[in-house]
Every structure is written in C-alpha cells, then in structure tokens.
Amino acid sequence: MSMEETAVLLSIQPEWCSRIFSGWKTVEIRKTRPVSLKEPFKCYIYCTKGTKFFCWKAVDHLYFDDGSHNLFDRRADGMVVGEFICDDIRRIGPEYCAVKEDIESAISGSLLTVPQVKDYAGWKSGMSYADLKDLYAWHITELKMYETPLDLAAFHLRCENALRWCNNGGCAMHIERPANGNCCGNYGLQLNRPPQSWCYVVGPGECHKELQEQVKATLNRIYPRKKVSDILPKPEILGQLAEELAEASAAASKLRRKIDGKNPTPKTLEECWEDLKKEIGDVMNSIDALTEQDPQNYHEFMSECGEYAEPKMERWLYRLTEQKEEHT
Missing domain, CATH: 2.30.130.30 (Hypothetical protein.)
Known part of the structure; x- marks a missing residue:
C-alpha cells in the first residue's frame, strides 16, 4: 500500500x-x-x-x-x-x-x-x-x-x-x-x-x-438484464422522450402558476415541485433508454449537454443584465 x-x-x-x-x-x-x-x-x-x-x-x-x-x-x-x-x-x-x-x-x-x-x-x-x-x-x-x-x-x-x-x-x-x-x-x-x-x-x-x-x-x-432499447426501436424511444418533455413542460407551467398566483391551481407548492421532479425523472429515463446501446453512454451524454449549458447560461445572464440596464 x-x-x-x-x-x-x-x-x-x-x-x-x-x-x-x-x-x-x-x-x-x-x-x-x-x-x-x-x-x-x-x-x-x-x-x-x-x-x-x-x-x-x-x-x-x-x-x-x-x-x-x-x-x-x-x-x-x-x-x-x-x-x-x-x-x-x-x-x-x-x-x-x-x-x-x-x-x-x-x-x-x-x-x-x-x-x-x-x-x-x-x-x-x-x-x-x-x-x-x-x-x-x-x-x-x-x-x-x-x-x-x-x-x-x-x-x-x-x-x-x-x-x-x-x-x-x-x-x-x-x-x-x-x-x-x-x-x-x-x-x-x-x-x-x-x-x-x-x-x-x-x-x-x-x-x-x-x-x-x-x-x-x-x-x-x-437474471439476464433486459433493456428498453432491446424492446423499442429508437424512433419510438424518441417519441416517448418528446411526450415526457411535454409533460415536464406542463408541470413547470403549473409550478409557475402556483408561484405567481395569477391563475390558481388547487395543488400545493410542494405537490407542484414533486410533480416536476417526477416528470424530469421520466425525461431522464427516456434519455437513458436512448443512449443504452450507443458507444456514448448516459453520463457522457449528460456531461456533453452540460458543456453546452454553461455558455448558454452565460448568454442568458448577459441578455438579462443588458435588459435590466436598458430599463434603468
């Protein structure tokens, strides 16, 4: 040692x-x-x-x-x-x-x-x-x-x-x-x-x-492990991913309604957050299934997405700062 x-x-x-x-x-x-x-x-x-x-x-x-x-x-x-x-x-x-x-x-x-x-x-x-x-x-x-x-x-x-x-x-x-x-x-x-x-x-x-x-x-x-990609072809998995993204979008919209209170929803704030987490979890599962049989695995895919995210975040912050300065 x-x-x-x-x-x-x-x-x-x-x-x-x-x-x-x-x-x-x-x-x-x-x-x-x-x-x-x-x-x-x-x-x-x-x-x-x-x-x-x-x-x-x-x-x-x-x-x-x-x-x-x-x-x-x-x-x-x-x-x-x-x-x-x-x-x-x-x-x-x-x-x-x-x-x-x-x-x-x-x-x-x-x-x-x-x-x-x-x-x-x-x-x-x-x-x-x-x-x-x-x-x-x-x-x-x-x-x-x-x-x-x-x-x-x-x-x-x-x-x-x-x-x-x-x-x-x-x-x-x-x-x-x-x-x-x-x-x-x-x-x-x-x-x-x-x-x-x-x-x-x-x-x-x-x-x-x-x-x-x-x-x-x-x-x-x-216990030979079955994968989603062993059963569904990639076009179907992409279709599932599109559906889950739409449901995550709807959950995010409902959370926004709860936060601003302008268009009330009977759900509590905690329930809205949990719904969003569940839908994002479904999105993650779909991405996992999409990358299961590729040389690039889930974690590499998410890591490369993160590389795109950083400059996009900088541009987003720049636009917000620029808008704020224009208003002041």
Whole structure:
C-alpha cells in the first residue's frame, strides 16, 4: 500500500449521489480538503444509509413476477457506489460573503443556494472575518458508477495514518499474496464505518475486485438484464422522450402558476415541485433508454449537454443584465 494508491472516501447523501450521477452536480462543497494529496486524485463515493438510492443497475431487474423484491431490493445506500477524479479544489473564503456574484460563481455546479452554503459554513451576519472558516469546492470529473457496489470492508485506512504500523514490508501485519496482490492483514485498519465527511483510504484490494466481478457475472447469467432499447426501436424511444418533455413542460407551467398566483391551481407548492421532479425523472429515463446501446453512454451524454449549458447560461445572464440596464 504505497502513497500512490492513497485515495479519498467521501460520504454523500443519497439524493446528492443521484444528482452527481445524473451529471447535474459537478461540485462537492466541504469544510476541509486533503493536505497530503495533490490534484488530481481519486475519490470513492459512499452513499449514506437511510433513503433508497436506485443506482444498482446490475440488479435493476431483480423483481419477482408477483411484484415482490428479492434480498437485494435494489438498495445501494450504505455502500460505495462509484468513484470520480477530483482535478481541482477551489477555496471559498470569507471574502466571498461580501460580493454575491463571487460566491455564486464559486459554488456553481454544487446545486446549493447561497443561504444553504452560508448555513453549512456557519457564516452569520455580524461575525468578523477572523471567525469565518473557509470552504472548499471539490470539482468532479471522470465520474464512474459501479454496476456492483462495494462494501466498506473492501477498503483500508491508509497505513501511514496508523501510529503503530508502517508501510508495506515494514508493517507488522503486512501479508504477501502474489495471486491477489499485496494487502494489509491488520484488521484494525479495515474500514468498518463510513467517515462523517471524508477520510484517506487504500483500496479496493484485488481480491474484492475479483469478488465483485464474480457477483456481477453470476447475476447477469441468472437474471439476464433486459433493456428498453432491446424492446423499442429508437424512433419510438424518441417519441416517448418528446411526450415526457411535454409533460415536464406542463408541470413547470403549473409550478409557475402556483408561484405567481395569477391563475390558481388547487395543488400545493410542494405537490407542484414533486410533480416536476417526477416528470424530469421520466425525461431522464427516456434519455437513458436512448443512449443504452450507443458507444456514448448516459453520463457522457449528460456531461456533453452540460458543456453546452454553461455558455448558454452565460448568454442568458448577459441578455438579462443588458435588459435590466436598458430599463434603468
């Protein structure tokens, strides 16, 4: 276990995991950053427990004919569900509080509002700059979602973090395993609980990778996974996408009516938001089906859409600013 193999394990709530893998969330805001790792470095994503997180694509199909679930139940919370490369970390200092545009630029891609960020940082009005702590924006790139999630036991704390154990051959519990690669036999270093925010880790070991591939192969053999694109041709999937976009548009219009109150709707504000989320979820499913059998997968497609989105957002803001200046 050399320093080159050291990575970071991040604890992320299920709803934020979903937004990361959808390609919408490209920045993770944290109160600290690694000091012994330089960008770029690998980050593993641990999906925290509590809420069902439907990312386990390898077992999406594991449902019985009567509608009941098998023991997997499609849950991936409480497991390591993917990884990414952090290629840049931007400091967000107290000076960002003074200019709204500065902090909005710094947190762009995090999907957090300015009040949410200030609340997370503990920045309160009336506090001096000396009492305000820095935040750090970790940039997400080269995202990969595992088809078969990993257990925490696949990872070890970095040997250099343990006071009584040194690295590799000098470690009293180091084990040579030519067949599966070297690993540390010190179970005190084996990860058995997730970090509150993040921690240094080494892993997963070769034996866990082999086990993961065996599980995946067995599941695919016993339960061959059907795709929407195996049943519907692309023109039909495009037609479905068009319908879902229209329904998302209608849900957005209803939410607008609820917000401005000029054309009332009996639904509550929360119901309108939930309807919009459901329809956007249907749009995402249609895009997933459209890209299932293409060399360019869903995440690459969404990432490239994001590249178009950024300059379009700049033009949108420019036009709004120009209009505002004309009126004033």
